[in-house]
Amino acid sequence: MKLNLKIIIHFFGLLLLCNGGFMLLSTLVSLIYEDGVTLNLFFSGLSVLTLGAVFMLTSLNHNKEMNKREGYIVVAFGWIIMALSGTIPYLFTGAIPSFTDAFFETMSGYTTTGASILNNIEALPNGILFWRSLTHWIGGMGIIVLAIAILPLLGIGGMELFAAEAPGPSADKLHPRIADTAKRLWLIYFGYTAIETALLKIAGMPFFDAINHSMATLSTGGFSTKNASLAHYNGQPVIQYIIIVFMFLAGMNFVLSYFAFKGKIQKILRDEEFRLYFWFVAVFTVIAALTIYFFADPKQSSITHPMVWGEFESAFRHGLFQVLAIVTTTGFVSADYTLWTPFLLVFFFGLMFLGGSAGSTAGGVKVVRHLLMIKNGFLEFKRTLHPNAIVPVRYNKRAISGDIVFNILAFFILYMLSFIIGSLGFSLLGLDFQSSVGVAASSLGNVGPALGNFGPVDNFSLMPIIGKWWCSFLMLIGRLELFTVLILFTPFFWRNR
Structure with missing residues (x-):
């Protein structure tokens, strides 16, 4: 089947707009x-608007059918085009x-x-800081999902795109029409962003900082308007607790939030993934908190605003x-956790x-x-x-097909x-072992802070x-969960079928 280039160009134009x-x-x-x-x-x-308009005008007479191949191309190259055009404000x-x-x-x-x-x-203009946070906020839910809500106006179905963009092994739909799901x-x-902004403002954070941190929290991004990240507010525990709550919500399946607003609490509590997510956070927090309380050395805190040592709270x-910041890949920092203990360094x-x-x-x-990997492992016995x-x-009392299990194992x-x-790529560039594995894990997992020379109180300015x-x-x-991008490097993907 011949590639429908015009619809791809048209969609790129929409993203640029x-x-x-x-x-x-x-x-x-x-x-x-x-x-x-x-x-x-x-x-x-x-x-950028002009470029987007040119893209759309040159592809007006396009075939409105989009198959899976075009969907993957739009998602992968769409992110690259957004990133390329997103550099313009900085430049x-x-x-x-x-x-x-x-x-x-x-x-x-x-x-x-x-x-x-x-x-x-903190030396950057507010307009740039806001743009920087906006890139998080747009990317958080997905540039493509945003555009899917507009696609019906163009007469284009969005299911192929949602399948490519969906952040997990399956995409639960809230509504039969995919555009309504996106909305x-x-x-x-x-x-959530508006509520967190209001709560942070009430807690004493300036409005501009509140809206920027809210966008970074809900997107699980981690860009802060402060050099010390959330450690800047170590003296205001309420602010950190508010962000903790919304990091937890951002790390949940957003479909469960929809069920919560509909009053279907039992459906959330019966969800196996949510229960495991909750217990992961709870158990890991107990391990981290007890290790910090009994073993961490207060002299090893090198961050600008150190935590209060010796207090259990x-x-x-x-x-x-820090458990939530890393598990949800938000990447906010409240202290230099790499200096707490060697155990916590490996743990995080x-x-x-x-x-x-x-x-x-x-x-x-x-x-x-x-x-599902743990369940399959036990079933092998x-x-x-x-x-x-x-x-x-x-999973959730339903049998999972072997294809899904094989897909998950292949993904892992x-x-x-x-x-x-x-990691090998970074080591070839001269990075030490800790920095190489830390940066690779952080970049691939979209975590942010890494280890070694690129830890939570450092940045990537010295990276080659x-x-x-x-x-x-x-x-x-x-x-984009590996397959969406890496499939573009396979020769059979580009063959006309």
Whole structure:
């Protein structure tokens, strides 16, 4: 089947129009705060809007049928086009003059990784800080899902795109029409962001910081307006607890939030993935909190605003905060956890491979995949004893097809291979072992803070240029769950069938 290029170009144009519109929103913020970059941001938005209009006008007469192949191309290259165009505000304002650095920061934003090359975040104009947070917020729920809600206006069905974008082994639909699903997800997403912003403002955070941190929390991104990240608010525990609650919500399947608003609480409590997600967070928090309380050395805290040592509430809060920040791949920092104890260093490194729930904005492997792999592993013991028995893997009391189990196992193997190859790539660039494995795990899992020279109180400014591009690639394949991008490198994908 011949590739439908015109619909791909048309969709790229739509994405650029959305991106340009968000840049104009940043222009409005710049104008309100009079930060001196209003015109630069305006021309950034205008140039992207113009490019988007050209793309759409040159592809008006397109075949409106989109198959799975076009869906994967639009998703993978759509993110790249958004990242490329997203560099323009940084370049036009001079906030990040290097194209490589600007692309790294933008890709980190859209993939909700939260890794940064910026050394002095607080010196940036407010319009740029807002744009930086917006890249998180757009990427959090998915650029493609945003556009799916608009597709019916163009007469295009969005199921192929949703299948490629869906963050997990399956995509639960809230409504038979996929566009209505996207709208409901975005309504919940927007509502959570507005509620968190209001609560943070009431708790004492300035409004501008509140809205930026809310966008970073709900997207599980981690960009902060403060150099010390959330450690800046170590003296205001209420602010950290509010962010803890919304990190937990962002790491849940957003479909469960929809059920909660509909009053179907039992449906949430019966969900196996949610229960395992909750217990993971609870058990890991107890381990981290007790280790901090009994074994961490207060002299080893090198962050600007150190935690209060020797108090159980402080140990519990920082343990819970960092467990959630890493499990949900948000990447906020309340202290330099790499200096607490060697045990916690390895512990938090392991959590980078966990991830949030399927259908959340979190990155990583995802809890449901771990759950099904664990179940299948135990069932292998039964199959060994009873080789003729048919023992299916069950999830939420339903039998899971063998194809799904094989897909999950293939994903995990591919994920670990990507991690190993990613680590080898960084080691070839001269990074030490701890930095290599830390950056690979962090980039692939969209976590943000890594280990070694790129830990929670450091940034990626000293990463070699090739390393930044390698990071960006790992961020992209991690955010789009490997298959969506890597399938483009297979020869059979491009054959006309």
